Amino acid sequence: MPAVNHKFELAARPVGLPKRSDWNFTQEPVRDPADGELLIKIIYISLDPAMRGWMNAGKSYVPPVGIGEVMRALALGRVLSSRNPKFSPGDHVYGLLGVQEYAISNGAGLTKVDPKAAPLPVYLGTLGMPGMTAYFGLLDVAQTKSSDTVVVSGAAGAVGAVAGQIAKIKGCRVIGIAGGLAKCQYIKDLGFDAAIDYKSEPVLRALATHCPNGIDVYFDNVGGDILDAALANLARGARIAICGAISQYNTTTGIKGPSNYLSLLVNRATMKGFVVFDFADRYLEAAREMGAWLASGKLKSREDIVEGFEKFPETLLMLYSGENTGKLILKVAES
């Protein structure tokens, strides 16, 4: 039976929020791997805020997805057949496999995962890119230490929830900012000392209340007004890790820069951008430490799994409307 590979190819560069018509839903027969290649059946596709940026033309930290190319995505699957000596049928792997049901790979950039050590979706979340982003952003970029008051925005998201929990593990006071009662309850259940619901209270004032001595570390996933509110509440010597700016990715009127940036001067503070790929040679170290925290229950992982390959466009939008809690994953096949 010749299997069919369905895929989403980029059809147009979106203006504002991506629409279904910004992709072409196409299909092709699955081909056999050539020498050195392997064939992977994709099980889980990771949906990440950064994907919006990959759809734009222009220079960034990775090249844009080309028009007509399969939409770029991290995904996890099972090897069906392999002519690459490093991989065997039955292996589980993840990497930039794209928004499709099957992928042919030469093995470059693929990581093998052990389904017995953790549930497969965790490898796309806490033990994957979001977890690595939280770990290195918090500990390395922001140089967080136990005496710090740490504020995390997008705190109920895949990166934010892990960043806040790691800060708690390290002994910090941690305040999370999230949208809505349920998300705020979720992060309090995770052990955050306080949660600010940006949909129902002024963040500027709430930060002043919860951080009477100012913010030492601000881990920013959202940008926009919340970044300005954090800037207005910095402690002397504060460090801001710029992880993302989800509030700005779909703007059609231009990015809102942080008008309170002169707080950096007043408070001798640092704002630093980072890209997790730069820490690739230390992923294993981080995964070991986070794996141990997961095993001991100190760190909790949550995935928000939506089923159905064809639902990719609308599921991606959940990220930007704030509908997901935890790592958003599209399930496209049974494991």
Next chain:
Amino acid sequence: MPAVNHKFELAARPVGLPKRSDWNFTQEPVRDPADGELLIKIIYISLDPAMRGWMNAGKSYVPPVGIGEVMRALALGRVLSSRNPKFSPGDHVYGLLGVQEYAISNGAGLTKVDPKAAPLPVYLGTLGMPGMTAYFGLLDVAQTKSSDTVVVSGAAGAVGAVAGQIAKIKGCRVIGIAGGLAKCQYIKDLGFDAAIDYKSEPVLRALATHCPNGIDVYFDNVGGDILDAALANLARGARIAICGAISQYNTTTGIKGPSNYLSLLVNRATMKGFVVFDFADRYLEAAREMGAWLASGKLKSREDIVEGFEKFPETLLMLYSGENTGKLILKVAES
């Protein structure tokens, strides 16, 4: 003869550019110093962009000048009489003596200067706060090294001209941004590799031309659109030292935040604010090194001296209209 002290006291918190009516021009008899005090006749008053910020209410790195208080300013003068054992009549001193003709001080925060080692105005410029700001901002905050391409805004100003020259001394390629042909010629005469006239050419494109491999260090004195242009031209791992934002100090419509700040993320770059006072325990070290550069002719100092105490309000405005080249100083008495 009972001398009279004229002074400018803050009368109102300015909206936009300060007006003469934002100060009261008052006078009082000069009193004798009490025990532990000294009386100083002020010769030169330093006019600095930061003075605009000191006139605003609200928390900053120093308390605001109170309504009715003498306007805060660095100034240099000669001791007339002293009941403080550390100072003698004839000593030259500088410190936060205020916008007035005579000052009574208890000696705290005063620095003695040697008029034989350098002309007095230089102690308010290259060997004073602006020079220290350039030195520590460039070398310490931005961690500039010889292989760096360095861009300095406000490059013909007191801080910028010194920052650019130090970068040249350290072996960097240095591009200055200044307003008008004369200032651009001035910084080229100082040894800058290139000058961009923001009044006559698009800075974004000019930076791309002059920094084909991107900007490694951006020393920012101006903020606004020029900061955005620099952000758009960063090299990987760039460092931005936020020294000031003179384009924004008199805004009545809100500070313009840098809308290109996500370039920090793309380029793994750092934006760091600083206040020179934090380096007070190393001023002497810096002054020695800069003094040697001045003596050898490697570093040139330029002061823009306006005479007449009563001209304080309109002279201060020269900073914000970009009329001065080099360190702006008000001369209020003969040395």
